[in-house]
Amino acid sequence: MTQPTPIPTEPAPLLRIAGLKTHFFTDDGVVKAVDGVDLTVEPGKTLCVLGESGCGKSIMARSILRIVDRPGRIVGGSITYRAADGRSVDLAAMSPTSAAIRQIRGSDIAMIFQEPMTSLGPIQKIGKQIVETILLHRRMSKAEAKETAIEMLNRVGIPRPRERFEAYPFELSGGMRQRAMIAMALCCQPRLLIADEPTTALDVTTQAQILDLIADLKEEFGMAVMLITHDLGVVAEVAEDVAVMYLGKVVEKGDVYSIFEEPKHPYTRALLESVPRLGVRHAGRLPAIEGMVPHPLVRPTGCPFRTRCRAFMPGICDVHQPELQRQGRTDVACFLHNPVPAHG
Amino acid sequence: MDDQTPMDDVILDVRDLSMHFPVRAGMFGKTHSAVRAVDNVSFQVRRGETFGIVGESGSGKTTLGRCIMRILGPTGGEIGYASEGAGMVDLAAVEDAQMRDLWREIRMIFQDPQSSLNPRLPVIELVGQVLRKAEGLKGAALADRVADLLKSVGLRPEILHRYPAAFSGGQRQRIGIARALATKPQLVIADEAVSALDVSIQAQTLNLLQDLQEEFGLTYVFIAHDLAVVEHICDRVAVMFLGEIVELADTETLFAAPRHPYTRALLSAVPVPDPRQRSDRRLRAAAPAEVTDTATACKFAARCPHARDLCRRQRPQKRTVGGAEVLCHFAGEI
């Protein structure tokens, strides 16, 4: 396997995931939710992880913060995070309950979710929750923390922040709750924000506002963003880099223009063709991807996409697992582009 | 324009339909006010077409669908339905027993196949129970019919005795579609039928719905929030906002020249899957003020960038502008 060696002058990535495997050991069998993911997040950039449900994108993100629920666990690979002081730590090797990972959660890497109530406790006032997070990670007096929290609520576009400081999460609308969660995630000025489908449950008009907000805050704080989504429109709107995942693997990654303009992997291509677009009336049928996402318990051998691939090559795709290799402007894992390994 | 539509072509004729949910409070459940989930809605659906109802959450589109299905009993108005057997009937007024028969002609596809399929029953029961009831089928005859239905939605008939947990979302939605089609319905209400599906499954499901429409001569009422999907599959579209239809037009008219400011706002908010067409963020409207539902103002006035004094004083009336029915004082001007 040949790994492209990084050019020394390039700045080191903020986060490098290599060969990450997170498996779930269920009663029915082993679900290989994440099965060998390679990714890098560059400082100050937005990486969109694009994939359908069951492709492992959320589990991959949760693996970074070590918040994968049982019976899932990381069984291989590394997650190298480069801290502000320049030292690198392997998050995959840490204990999920260690003080070190807890310090990184929140203060270095923050996460927001599709459902704000997963991170906002229902019985505490929003202001108090943010203040507690600040006090946990930053050296501040209570009064300072309160001012910071109100400033943060203001910054995420919550009208009348001083009043809302005293509100309970259930008193806010969906969009406002999402903003409050972002405020809480950003109050410690993390260096990486992981946003797991942050707008999926929202209406389009609210979605647009939240995406704008994340983009503005990213510029303001100079943080990196890993945005997980299934929506090609969202990707096109905010991404700089894109990684396309399918069945626990990254099948293609590259910068957003290359992915949208010169997709190499048949899955990426089919995905781009099959989505209905405003103002583009297909006469009749959409060029759809045939077949179904395989059941998580019965993964195909070889290439994960082969059961739905129009370019399926018997004897190759069902035998060998393609690895990510640079082809032109993107990294792609497909035997249409990559050399087939020799037998034996 | 509706006046020119021949009546025998209309399968669904909704007039002034309202669904107000009383807000009860206090110890004795006194009614204080009402949520006007659907407020004086009128439209017609022609036989064989796909009629789209689009709107954001809280627009009343799902309530509207449930009123047509008579899952909810509307509080006002009529739902004329051209039944195969009984001629024109008012779904808002028929007896429960008659509605049970009409449910064979009018079927529903649910949004979430996960929750609409009982996890404790195998496929043959899920798809076949309506046939058991409607046609008294059982045993091998039932299995054959269900197998045929499964084939027609692109599923293998061997799955008859599997439970829903064995299937992916797309397969489950196909089971839901097979169930809806079991009684050879005339009218299918699809409530967010593809929203819960993945991108790659959405396209094939839309294609399947179109194929089935052609094959069985179905009429769809397609309720959705995804404008691109609605544009793709619908012949005519109604845009709902806070219980009212603010704009109704042919798909092409509506998407090419949206008249209502809300339709425009909605269209401009949809992210385009093309990084070269990134919308300029600064052009978009700021965070909306909280919506107030007053009896004397246009419901959209608080969010409308074109709102004038008149909009805050008076409810707009439906007007026809350029082939579209628009609920706006200034539909022709902006």
Added chain:
Amino acid sequence: MTMTQTELANAAESNIDPTPIVLGPWALVWRKFRRHRLAMVSAVVVIFIYLVAIFAEFLAPFPTDQTSVRHTFAPPQPLALFVTDADGTRFRPHVKGLKMEIDREAMRRSFAVDAERIIPVGFFVKGYEYKLLGLIPANRHFFGPLDPRDPMYLWGADRLGRDMFSRIVMGTRVSMSIGLVGVAVSLVIGVAMGGLSGYYGGWVDTLIQRFIEFIRSVPTIPLWMGLAAAIPLDWPPLRTYFVVTVIVSMIGWTSLAREVRGKFLSLRGEDFITAARLDGLTDREVILKHMVPSFSSHIIASLTLAVPLMILAETSLSFLGIGLQPPLVSWGTLLKEAQNIRSIIEAPWLLIAPGSVIVVAVLALNFLGDGLRDAADPYSN
């Protein structure tokens, strides 16, 4: 690489991904339950206890009313399995005899082990006559002294010299069956009331809920005492037993009714229930085919958890002397006999033996119920 048409076709065929076999709902419940170790052990214990209840006469070496003046308050005799004498050690289950000594000054009797006297114990020995399962006349017992007239007090004797072990075994039947019958009664009332309440809603619901709240707000012990006091003393024991069961089930049905109502309400809004209605199913069919199967396992779990409550209720009533009356033997009536200081000091086994049996039974039923409750909804995650 060249391939023939058929090879290509085969390759394409093999490229279809299979759907995995997914277990049916009850198999899922069983699998989830099996992983609950404590519940599994408890299930075995509970089954054992009910077997004891069913075959009580067979297991009890002596009749519950067989008194012996010479053995009042006789302490437990340990069961030994081997005899060692001049001929070596061999397997021969036995208990040692008891020697009674009377302390004339304190006017007290005490017992000492008579190491000389070996009372051989055997299996399937002849004893008093009974009817197995109430039908088959028999006189064999699982074990007992070879000579039925020999004393064998494994768990000691009470103030009339009755064998505690036999009495506890026989009491198991009464106590455990009160639990079952009580639960059956509350199941019927609870499901009916909860179903009416949840299905019809409106004023029926309000009425039933207020009624339940009223019942639950009445302090239970005084309520029972009042009801129990109304039982005439001259009623035959069987009728008392029945009435006590009904009184005891007064506590069970309210919580069950609430649970059933809650399930009805939450299921009524589910899409799959709406879908079933749209399939033309009548209300009755929707309830029987879709709603009941969805919460039947929950009901089984809460019923299991109600059984120990019933047992404890019976015990409390009998302990207070207002429940079952002698000669009926239950765990509660046995405890009642240990109600004085003298028993506790001089014959602690009167308290310890029935007490520990009650604790074991109640704990086992609770663990079993917990396990069932956890396993009840295999679709919860």
